[in-house]
Amino acid sequence: ALLFAALAKHKLRSRSTFSAQDPRARLSRRSTGGLPRCNTETGEMSVIDILTRVDAICNKYDKYDVEKQKNLNVSGSGDDAFARGYAAVDAEIEAALEKAELASKEKSKASNVALNAELRRTKAKLLEEVPKLQRLAIKKVKGLSTEDFAARNDLVLALPDRIQAIPDGSAAAAKQPGGWGPSASHTEIKFDSDGRFDDEYFQESEQSNQFRQEHETRKRRQDQGLEMISEGLDTLKNMAHDMNEELDRQVPLADEIDSKVDKAASDLKNTNIRLKHTVTQLRSSRNFCIDIVLLIIILGIAAYLYNVLKK
Amino acid sequence: MSSDPDKLVAKADKLTKLTLTRWSADWRNATLNYEQAANAYRVAKKYEKAKDAFEKASKGQEMLTSPWDAAKHMESAAALAKELGNWNDVADLYRRASELYVECGRAQPASDALGKAARAVEDHLPDVAVQLYTDACSLLEEDDKDQMAFDLYRALTAVHIKLEKYTDAAAALLRLGLAADKCNASNSQFKAYLSAIIVYLYANDVKAAEKCYNDCSQIPAFLGSDQGRCGSRLISAYSEGNVEEIKRVAQSSTITHLDHAIIKLGRKLPTGEVTAVKAGTEEGEGLDEDDLT
Numbered sequence: 001a002l003l004f005a006a007l008a009k010h011k012l013r014s015r016s017t018f019s020a021q022d023p024r025a026r027l028s029r030r031s032t033g034g035l036p037r038c039n040t041e042t043g044e045m046s047v048i049d050i051l052t053r054v055d056a057i058c059n060k061y062d063k064y065d066v067e068k069q070k071n072l073n074v075s076g077s078g079d080d081a082f083a084r085g086y087a088a089v090d091a092e093i094e095a096a097l098e099k100a101e102l103a104s105k106e107k108s109k110a111s112n113v114a115l116n117a118e119l120r121r122t123k124a125k126l127l128e129e130v131p132k133l134q135r136l137a138i139k140k141v142k143g144l145s146t147e148d149f150a151a152r153n154d155l156v157l158a159l160p161d162r163i164q165a166i167p168d169g170s171a172a173a174a175k176q177p178g179g180w181g182p183s184a185s186h187t188e189i190k191f192d193s194d195g196r197f198d199d200e201y202f203q204e205s206e207q208s209n210q211f212r213q214e215h216e217t218r219k220r221r222q223d224q225g226l227e228m229i230s231e232g233l234d235t236l237k238n239m240a241h242d243m244n245e246e247l248d249r250q251v252p253l254a255d256e257i258d259s260k261v262d263k264a265a266s267d268l269k270n271t272n273i274r275l276k277h278t279v280t281q282l283r284s285s286r287n288f289c290i291d292i293v294l295l296i297i298i299l300g301i302a303a304y305l306y307n308v309l310k311k
Numbered sequence: 312m313s314s315d316p317d318k319l320v321a322k323a324d325k326l327t328k329l330t331l332t333r334w335s336a337d338w339r340n341a342t343l344n345y346e347q348a349a350n351a352y353r354v355a356k357k358y359e360k361a362k363d364a365f366e367k368a369s370k371g372q373e374m375l376t377s378p379w380d381a382a383k384h385m386e387s388a389a390a391l392a393k394e395l396g397n398w399n400d401v402a403d404l405y406r407r408a409s410e411l412y413v414e415c416g417r418a419q420p421a422s423d424a425l426g427k428a429a430r431a432v433e434d435h436l437p438d439v440a441v442q443l444y445t446d447a448c449s450l451l452e453e454d455d456k457d458q459m460a461f462d463l464y465r466a467l468t469a470v471h472i473k474l475e476k477y478t479d480a481a482a483a484l485l486r487l488g489l490a491a492d493k494c495n496a497s498n499s500q501f502k503a504y505l506s507a508i509i510v511y512l513y514a515n516d517v518k519a520a521e522k523c524y525n526d527c528s529q530i531p532a533f534l535g536s537d538q539g540r541c542g543s544r545l546i547s548a549y550s551e552g553n554v555e556e557i558k559r560v561a562q563s564s565t566i567t568h569l570d571h572a573i574i575k576l577g578r579k580l581p582t583g584e585v586t587a588v589k590a591g592t593e594e595g596e597g598l599d600e601d602d603l604t
Contacts, residue, residue, distance in 0.1 A: 231564050234537075238568040241498035248496065249458040 082136035089129055089159060096122045096166045119166060126163045130156065316351035319344045320364060327371075342371030346384075353391070362391040366404075373411070382411035386424060393431045401431050402439050409450075418454035422447040426463055433470050440470055441479075448486070457490040461499060464490065468506075469572045477514035481507045481523070488527075501538035505565070506573040508542045513576045517549050541565040545580075 096119055103115035137156045281287075323344035327336045349364030369384035389404035405428030412421035429443035444467040451460045464487035471480035484507040491500035504527040511520035524546050533539040541560060548556035560566070561577045569577070 234564040235568070238498075245458075245496045245499055248494065252456075 082133065082139070085129065085133050085136055086155065089126060089133065092122065092126055093159075093162055093166065096126075100166055123163050123166055127160060130159050130163070133159065316348040316355070316357075316360070316364070319348035319351070320360075320367075323348065323367070336374075338371045338374040342368055342375060345371055349384075349387070353387075358391045358394050362388045362395065362400075365391065369411075378411045378414040379417075382408045382415065382420070382424075385411060386427075389424075389428070398432045398435045398439075402428055402436070402443065405431075405443075409446075413450070418450050419456065419459065422450045422459070422463070425450070426466070429470075430466070433466075437470055437474055441467065444470070448490075452490065457493050458496070460490050461487060461496075464503075465570055468570070472510070472572050472576070477510050477516075478519075481510045481519075484510065485523075492530075497532060497536075501533055501536045502569055504533060505538040505542050506569050508545065509566070509569075509573055509577050509580070512545065512549065512580060517546075520549070521546055537565050 099115060099122075100119055103112055103119065134156050137153055323341040326333075326341040326344070327338065329336060345364050345368035349361050349368055352358075352361035352364055365384045365388035369381045369388065372378075372381035372384060385404055385408035389401050389408060392400040392404055405424050409421040409424040409428075412418075412424060425443045425447035429440040429447065432443070433440035444463055448460045448463050448467070451457065451463070464483055468480045468483045468487070471477070471483060484503045488500045488503040488507070491497070491503060504523070508520050508523050508527075511517075511523055524542050527542070528534050528539070534543075541563060544560045545557065548560060557580055561580050566574060566577045
C-alpha cells in the first residue's frame with residue numbers, strides 16, 4: 001500500500017496542468033478501474049481508503065481549477081458579505097421576473113392569482129433585504145477599488161426600483177422617488193461636464209435669454225394679479241373691522257332689550273295668573289247655580305204677582 | 312266725537328281754558344282731542360294746523376306728567392315744521408323734544424332728536440347745525456354711549472368741511488378719535504387720525520399735519536397700523552416735495568376706506584406749494600453755518 005501511494009504521488013506531482021475534466025471523476029474512474037488491479041499490485045486496499053485519499057488530493061489542488069475559481073469569484077469570496085448578499089438578491093429578482101412572465105402568459109385566473117400573491121411576497125422580502133445591503137455597501141472592503149465602491153452604492157440604490165418594477169398584477173405602483181433613502185456618503189460633487197469650466201460654458205445662449213425674458217414676463221403678470229388680490233383683501237379687512245365695531249356697539253343694546261323683555265314677560269305672567277283667579281271666582285259653578293236659583297225664584301214671584309194683578 | 316279737526320281743537324281749547332264754570336282744566340280729554348285733531352290735520356296735509364295741534368298735545372301730555380309722550384308729540388311737530396320749511400321752528404321744537412327726553416332719562420333718543428334737527432337744518436343754517444351736533448355728541452358722551460357718537464362726529468366733520476373750516480373739522484375728527492379710544496374701536500380711531508392729517512394737508516398746513524402725526528404716534532398701535540404708515544408716507548412725501556408720491560399715496564386703498572368727504576379732499580392733494588418746505592429747511596441750514604463762522 002505504501003508503495004502504491006508513493007507511486008501515485010509521484011505521478012501526480014509530475015503533472016503540471018490539469019485538464020478541464022473533473023480530476024475527482026478521473027481519479028475515481030481510475031480508482032474504480034484500478035480496483036481489481038490493486039489487489040494484484042499492492043495487496044488489499046479498500047475503496048474507502050482510496051476515496052478519502054482522492055478527496056484530500058482534490059482539496060490540495062483546488063486552486064488550479066480555473067472554472068471553479070471563476071464561479072467562486074463571481075459570487076464573492078468568504079470575506080465579502082456585500083457581494084454575496086447582492087448576488088443573492090439579484091438571483092431572486094431574476095427568478096421573480098421569470099415567474100412574472102409566466103404569470104402573464106397564464107390563462108387560468110386562479111393560478112394567476114396564486115402566482116401574483118407569491119410574487120408580492122417575494123418582493124416584500126427583497127425590499128427588506130435592501131437596507132441590509134445598503135449598510136454593507138458602506139463598509140469598505142480591502143482589495144476593492146474606489147470606483148467599484150462608488151458603483152456599489154448606485155447598485156444598491158437601484159435595487160428597490162428593480163424590485164418594484166417586477167410586475168405582480170397590481171395596479172401600476174406609484175413611481176418611487178428614485179430611492180432617496182438614507183443616501184450613503186458621496187464623497188465628491190459630480191459634474192456633468194467633467195469640470196471643464198472654460199469661457200464657452202458660461203456664454204449666454206439664445207435659449208437662455210428667451211427663458212429669462214419669459215421668466216420676467218411671468219413674474220410681472222403674477223405681480224399684477226397679486227396686487228389685485230391685495231386690494232381685495234384690504235377692502236375685506238376694512239369691512240371686517242367695521243363689522244366688528246358695529247357688533248361691539250350692538251352688544252349693550254341687546255343686553256338692554258334682553259332685560260326689558262324679561263321684565264315684561266314676568267309682568268305678563270303675573271297678570272295672567274291674577275286674571276285667572278278673578279275669572280274663576282266670578283264664574284265658579286257654585287255662584288252660577290246660586291244665580292240661576294235666585295233668578296228662577298224672582299221669575300216665579302213675578303209670575304205670581306202678574307197672575308194676581310190680572311185677576 | 313266729531314272727526315272734524317277744527318271742532319276737536321275748539322273743544323279741546325274750551326276744556327283747557329279756565330273759566331268760572333271750570334276750576335281745573337281737563338287735560339286728559341283735551342290731550343285726546345288735540346291728538347286726534349293733529350292726526351286729522353296731518354292726513355289732510357294741513358301742516359301748519361297739524362303742527363300747532365301737536366304742540367298743544369305735547370303740552371297736554373306734559374301736564375299729565377308723561378314727558379315721553381310729550382317728547383314724541385314735539386318730534387312730530389318738528390317733522391311737520393320741516394315740511395313747512397320753518398327752520399328756526401324746527402330747531403326749537405327738536406330742542407324742546409330732546410329736553411323732554413332727557414327728563415325721561417333717555418339720552419339716546421335725545422341725541423337722536425338733536426341729530427335729526429341738525430340734519431334738517433344743516434343746509435340752511437349750518438352754524439345752528441354745528442351747535443346741534445355738538446350738543447348731541449356731548450349728551451352721548453355724558454351717558455357713556457360713545458359708540459353712537461361716531462356717526463354724529465362724522466356728520467359734524469362733513470359740515471365743517473363744507474364750510475371750509477378745516478381746523479374745526481380736524482378738531483372734530485380728533486374728538487372722534489378720542490371717543491373711539493374710549494370704546495377701544497381702534498380701526499375707527501386710526502381712520503379718524505388719518506383723516507385729520509389729510510384735512511390739515513389739504514388746508515396746506517403741513518406743520519400742523521406733522522404735529523398731528525407726531526401726537527398721534529404717541530399711540531404705539533397707530534404707528535404700526537395701515538393708517539399710520541399711510542400717514543407717515545404722506546408726511547414724508549410732503550417734506551420731500553415729491554408730487555408723484557403724494558398722488559400715489561392718495562390713490563392707495565387705505566384712503567379709499569375713509570369717509571367720502573375725506574376721499575374727495577385726498578384726491579385733490581396736493582394743494583398749494585409743496586416744494587416750499589424743502590427750500591425752508593435748506594435756508595435754515597445755510598444760516599446756521601454762517602453763524603458758526
